[in-house]
Amino acid sequence: MSTVSQVEVHEHSEHAHEEHHELGFIRKYIFSEDHKVIAKQYLISGIVWAVLGALMSVVFRLQLGFPEMDMAWMKPFLGDWISLDNKGLGKLDPNFYLALVTMHGTIMVFFVLTAGLSGTFSNFLIPLQIGARDMASGFMNMLSYWIFFISSVVMFVSLFIKTGPAGGSWVIYPPLSALKEANPGSGDGMTLWLVSMALFIVSSLLGGINYVTTVINLRTKGMSMDKLPLTIWAFTFTAILGILSFPVLLSAALLLIFDRSFGTSFYLSDIYINGQALPNQGGSPILFQHLFWFLGHPEVYIVILPALGLTSEVIATNSRKPIFGYKAMIFSMAGIMFLAFIVWAHHMFVTGMNPFLGSVFMLLTLIIAVPSAVKGFNYITTLWKGNIIFTPAMLFAIGLVSFFISGGLTGIILGNSALDIQLHDTYFVVAHFHLVMGSAAIFGMLAGVYHWFPKMFGRMMNNSMGYIHFWITFIGVYLVFFPMHYIGIAGFPRRYYQWSGFETFNTYMDLNAFITIAAIITVFAQAVFIFNFVYSIFWGKKASANPWKSNTLEWTTPINPGHGNWPGEIPTVYRWPYDYSKPGAPDDFIPQNVPYSATPESNLPEENELIAAEKEINSIKYDTSLHD
Amino acid sequence: MKKDIEITKPILTVNKWKFIVWLFIVTIIMFFAAFTSAYLVRRAEGNWTEFEIPPIFYYSTAVLLLSSVFMHLGYKAAKKDNFNSLKLYISITFVAGMIFLVMQYMGWTILQKEGVFLKGNPAESFYYILTGLHGFHLVTGLVVLFFSFLEAFKMNIHAKNLIRIEVCATYWHFLDILWVYLLLFLVFFR
Numbered sequence: 001m002s003t004v005s006q007v008e009v010h011e012h013s014e015h016a017h018e019e020h021h022e023l024g025f026i027r028k029y030i031f032s033e034d035h036k037v038i039a040k041q042y043l044i045s046g047i048v049w050a051v052l053g054a055l056m057s058v059v060f061r062l063q064l065g066f067p068e069m070d071m072a073w074m075k076p077f078l079g080d081w082i083s084l085d086n087k088g089l090g091k092l093d094p095n096f097y098l099a100l101v102t103m104h105g106t107i108m109v110f111f112v113l114t115a116g117l118s119g120t121f122s123n124f125l126i127p128l129q130i131g132a133r134d135m136a137s138g139f140m141n142m143l144s145y146w147i148f149f150i151s152s153v154v155m156f157v158s159l160f161i162k163t164g165p166a167g168g169s170w171v172i173y174p175p176l177s178a179l180k181e182a183n184p185g186s187g188d189g190m191t192l193w194l195v196s197m198a199l200f201i202v203s204s205l206l207g208g209i210n211y212v213t214t215v216i217n218l219r220t221k222g223m224s225m226d227k228l229p230l231t232i233w234a235f236t237f238t239a240i241l242g243i244l245s246f247p248v249l250l251s252a253a254l255l256l257i258f259d260r261s262f263g264t265s266f267y268l269s270d271i272y273i274n275g276q277a278l279p280n281q282g283g284s285p286i287l288f289q290h291l292f293w294f295l296g297h298p299e300v301y302i303v304i305l306p307a308l309g310l311t312s313e314v315i316a317t318n319s320r321k322p323i324f325g326y327k328a329m330i331f332s333m334a335g336i337m338f339l340a341f342i343v344w345a346h347h348m349f350v351t352g353m354n355p356f357l358g359s360v361f362m363l364l365t366l367i368i369a370v371p372s373a374v375k376g377f378n379y380i381t382t383l384w385k386g387n388i389i390f391t392p393a394m395l396f397a398i399g400l401v402s403f404f405i406s407g408g409l410t411g412i413i414l415g416n417s418a419l420d421i422q423l424h425d426t427y428f429v430v431a432h433f434h435l436v437m438g439s440a441a442i443f444g445m446l447a448g449v450y451h452w453f454p455k456m457f458g459r460m461m462n463n464s465m466g467y468i469h470f471w472i473t474f475i476g477v478y479l480v481f482f483p484m485h486y487i488g489i490a491g492f493p494r495r496y497y498q499w500s501g502f503e504t505f506n507t508y509m510d511l512n513a514f515i516t517i518a519a520i521i522t523v524f525a526q527a528v529f530i531f532n533f534v535y536s537i538f539w540g541k542k543a544s545a546n547p548w549k550s551n552t553l554e555w556t557t558p559i560n561p562g563h564g565n566w567p568g569e570i571p572t573v574y575r576w577p578y579d580y581s582k583p584g585a586p587d588d589f590i591p592q593n594v595p596y597s598a599t600p601e602s603n604l605p606e607e608n609e610l611i612a613a614e615k616e617i618n619s620i621k622y623d624t625s626l627h628d
Numbered sequence: 629m630k631k632d633i634e635i636t637k638p639i640l641t642v643n644k645w646k647f648i649v650w651l652f653i654v655t656i657i658m659f660f661a662a663f664t665s666a667y668l669v670r671r672a673e674g675n676w677t678e679f680e681i682p683p684i685f686y687y688s689t690a691v692l693l694l695s696s697v698f699m700h701l702g703y704k705a706a707k708k709d710n711f712n713s714l715k716l717y718i719s720i721t722f723v724a725g726m727i728f729l730v731m732q733y734m735g736w737t738i739l740q741k742e743g744v745f746l747k748g749n750p751a752e753s754f755y756y757i758l759t760g761l762h763g764f765h766l767v768t769g770l771v772v773l774f775f776s777f778l779e780a781f782k783m784n785i786h787a788k789n790l791i792r793i794e795v796c797a798t799y800w801h802f803l804d805i806l807w808v809y810l811l812l813f814l815v816f817f818r
Binding site: 136137140208212213216218245247248251254258263264265282287290291294 | 642644645647648651652654655656658659660661662663666669670673675676746747749750753754757761
């Protein structure tokens, strides 16, 4: 496959012109093969899931912050999960608490930050930014979305069954998840969870294969790999991570399915229930953890890398400066991607693994701090002395950098195998990953929505509402997760229904209540965003073709790009995407499709030499004898 | 880096579908790599039963390898626009694939007579799961083959349009190699 790096685009402009007949409503908006429509479908599904996941967190935060609270008022929509005692006091069912935590994790990690983030922006931006008519296979793309949709439906249905949704936490460790007797949530809810996740994996593999193929094979004339926007690099690395790690989760899930439903014992051994020995012999629950975290760790980079890519683009555009260290950014993302596969056991330091092995994984884990820090520095140096324009997208991008740094610092602490003995499964871990991966990725996603909204819907989002949304969310996130570190250091274990049984934990009850209030405010501040989003789709101010004065190719399309993206020929690319505020240039941006020959006043000496090569780029002929 | 420019060549080396099928193969490799490494990790922990692999699994391997040969002959026939032999070879490949699946199933029944069960020791469970999952992938291979067969009848596969048969052949050969790997693995790491 080494030859493919030279591959230039196989374009089907002649096709595109033939296909101008109008599609019916169903093919246009529902079973669409157009990457832009699929991206919007992913985005809206992601937002719906995010609302659901966030509301779940409100319910369990209420339980944690105010364990004595009367929850009877939630009975209308939680039904039997609120049990009334003889005084009429409503209590949250402890098993449902576990199910809520599980579902919150699953929904946020997979349905919102994997499908909602990668699915939206990889689909939307890859063809637009590399200059392609559509994805490599529109049909596979459509299939990917609809399999994700079925997976969503299965997961959603599991919320309404009698025994409740899966309750073994999003990592579904056996034997808890393997035995129906262990927990109501390990019954049918877990079965549906596994079915849903298997479908989800198929969907993300179809998507990921499509993304990589599109980036490698369908770039426009002149778009060599070193001229790709960093977003595209990030999406490509994300897709590669998914392609390599999701099959492993599928195999782990499959063995679990066999243990649950076919009586095998891959993960089960020597288990007694009520004094009765189970027939399962010879399995190893640690094996599941190895398989799970071999996906699970890359998964956190699947979540954060696209957000980092979007941030690079937003920060460079709104600082009106070239991104600092373009190549360093690519190499650090590549480094993160590579390291992602060899650090999984840092989630398992306390499983009784060999301490020497623990040291190896600790060393590898701490090395990730290097490329992450490179990225952090590059964002800050890009901002440094920039002509910063604080659009809502820019604020969210800067917010991401802030969370990425403050959450990343605690990662260095947690990566130590000795310190992890104290901190493992405490709220310190919860605070760490909610900052570095949860909030950071959500902020990247929101930055992306605010920034590319004009291209998606042809209208602008309201700025004032954007600022309100940003400031409440940004401050709210810190108010939620900063105190959580202290609670974690104090030893509060995660996934506990309540701590009131322990005298020691009473000290921090007020802090927990504070976190809950901050969380509720933060969650309900998202209503501003939802309103802004829906309102602007229909009644927002009409957008111009290039509202942010950006360089990348998507802004050269019409305001509402149709099928095939560009009405005429796809623009040719001559320069990298970050020529902002170039000395000598009349404007503070030079789009990628402007040749050096047209900008003699701002060319550097070595760029003048490239003018000769432009003829060569122009004369590229596509080999049309190749079939699709 | 933005300064030096690659000399972009007006060539297309890889068709997108070929690229897609290779990426798909990568996912299957990761899938089975996970199983075989889980197998090794579990085996190292002891409490592992050993059993003889019935000879029918070796015979089925021969059948599958033979099908690969015919697949290749079919591809060569398509290249020469030799439609009759193309159809014949694809049909033989398809039938050989079916025979392979039947032989795998017979192998399972023999194993069960010998007291090797899916619900038994993980060594036994793994044997069924690895062969079963390969069998499942072979069924998907048969589906791909079936569509190539239809296309061959519609005269859509010819020297100027080889993508379909090439993709189909790549996948089929891969499934073959995958089985050889699994069999050798199961024989040597019993």
